[in-house]
Amino acid sequence: MQLLSSVVIDKLSRQAVYLQIANQLMSLIRKGTLPSGYRLMSTRQLASMLNVHRRTVVLAYDELLAQGWLESHVGNGTFVAKNFPEIKLSRSDEHTKKQIKPSKKAGFEVPILSHLNRSVLKSGTGLHLDDGFPDARLAPLEELSRAYRSQLLTGNSYARLGYGDTHGSLWLRQELSVYLNETRGLNTTIANILIVRGTIMGLYLVSAGLLKPGDNVVVSELGWAGANNNFLQAGANLLTIPSDDYGIDLDALEKLCLKQPIRLLYVTSHHHYPTTVALRADRRVRLLQLAEQFGFIIFEDDYDYDFHYLSKPLLPLAGADQAGMVLYCGSFTKAISPVFRVGYLVGPENAIAHLAKLRRIIDRQGDTILENALADLLQNGVIQRHLRKSLRVYRQRRDLFCELLNMELENYVEFQVPDGGMAVWTKFDQKIDLPLLAQKALKKDLYFSDGSAHQQYSRIKNTTRLGFASSDPHELEKSVTILKNLI
Known part of the structure; x- marks a missing residue:
């Protein structure tokens, strides 16, 4: 009876009383307090001790019997199952156990990676x-709401609400192909587009799928930590080049290429992050030439393409790529709001097919309902x-x-x-x-x-x-x- 004295009932808890009893008995067995083969008191005795109805204790015992924690011997009583290993704790072990809080600290080693220590920006100030x-107050939320509701409620529910293509919504890829070809001078089909949950997911897939530990990746001295951290996580070596009023320094890039193999270059060609300057036209041509000459991937971030104030923005590198060296990635977070995590990764068909397979093992598919709603807005010109x-x-x-x-x-x-x-x-x-x-x-x-x-x-x-x-x-x-x- 003394071993069960620690069982306490909380009448204010939302959890059923019989489950409270069952869970506490399980805990005592796991700790070795109730050893293998231990004979439990009768249901009548335990019910009296806990001041609950006997039927409640019967339910608790039945639950533990069904799960294999207890064994019932007809006419002899109920016992802790005999197949549990014997747990012996020394005094020092008992002291250590008391100090450990498994909900706070894992019992296994968790690596400490300094590049992951980035503060998370949250909206909280006036x-x-x-x-x-972007200003979400300007977003076409009513139109998006109607399109989203329509996707939820109309059409074949089995197809609409079931599993979809790992490349993303077919409708959205069709609309994006038209949209990107018209606005950015690309030459895409649906096979060139993978739907992702924003540019950061595109970066992760490319880093995990196309980089190996030790590969050299070139970034701007002034750049985006979100991109850099993905490359570091993949085990790449970060090499930096300066930038000026016309974008990244391609003389510095060429010198690096002559010294060592470069696997990938990350660039925000439309509006360099963080300085906002555009990569000048002559540098764009030369960058494509260097990529073809030295065989490195260009990850072109579509950052702020749609918001150029003096003239039409320079067309992406991807539109002038004749060697299949550019992966182009963008999202709708600046067009609508950061909370809507839908983006696109554009590239050669075989690269996109490979990255779609990788995407499947971390995220089976995207938000098909939201993707189709955005396709609706693109088709009807709302986003434009x-x-x-x-x-x-x-x-x-x-x-x-x-x-x-x-x-x-x-x-x-x-x-x-x-x-x-x-x-x-x-x-x-x-x-x-x-x-x-x-x-x-x-x-x-x-x-x-x-x-x-x-x-x-x-x-x-x-x-x-x-x-x-x-x-x-x-x-x-x-x-x-x-x-x-x-x-």
Whole structure:
């Protein structure tokens, strides 16, 4: 009876009382407190001790008998099953067991990988000069809601709600092929497109499927940690090259290629991240030539393609690729909202087929309902109209924000008005402690990055991205006023 004295019933718990009893008895058996072959008290005795109905204890015993924890001998009683190994704990073991909290710390080794230590940005402040996010208030949510509901409720439910193609929704790939060919000068069919959950998934698939440990990957000194971390996770060596007002330095790239084999180059050709500058046309031609000459993959990130303010954006490298060296990846997170995780990876058919097989083992398929809803919006021109509207709004916000920076913070910041994108690459006066300023701004309900995410490989200090697209004019004015007062 003493061994069962630790069984406690919580009448306020949502869990049935008989399951509480059964689970606590299982725990006592696992710990060795109730050893193999131990004879349990009768159901009547235990019910009396716990002050519950005998039927409740009978249910608990039946549950444990069914699972094999207990054995019943007719006329002799109920016992802990005899096939359990004997558990002997020394005093030191008992002390150690008491200290271990398995819900907190694993009993096995968990690797510590420093490149994974990135802070997760969450929306939480009233004001934000973020990394360059869209304004979800402009998104065509009503149209998307109607399209999503239609996909849920109409058509063959077995096909609609069952397993689909690992390449992604056929309808979305058909619409994307037309859309990308018309807007970006690509020459795709559905076989060239793999639907992914955003650019970060495209990067992961390419890193896991096409890189080997020890491969050399070239990135910009000023670049995106999200891409770099995928390459590091795959075991690649990161090699960096500088960038300037016209994009990445191709002389530096060629020197690296002459010294050692390069497997992949990551580039944001439309608006370099984080500086927003576009890769100049002559450099685009030369980059494709270098890729063909030295045999390296170009991962072209479609970053902010749709938001170019001075003229039509330069067409992607992928459209001029004659050697099959470019993988082109983009998403709808900037067109609609980051919460909608649908993107596309475009490349040669055999590469896409290979990556689709890899995608299957980590994510059987995407969100087919959402993918079909987006296909509906593409087919009906909703996304295209939304992008045209957003472009006008974001251009106005860019102009206002840059004017405010010039008027209110002229002596403290340097920047170039960006030709495109959703943020201003801003250099603060060296006398300003940027991390401290960011902390003080946060206390005023204003978020902006302290720039540390951009400093890992770069020699350029005290710079950060100040996003303007997600804030309306009044919010931009308030944000700049807060910065001015704090400085």
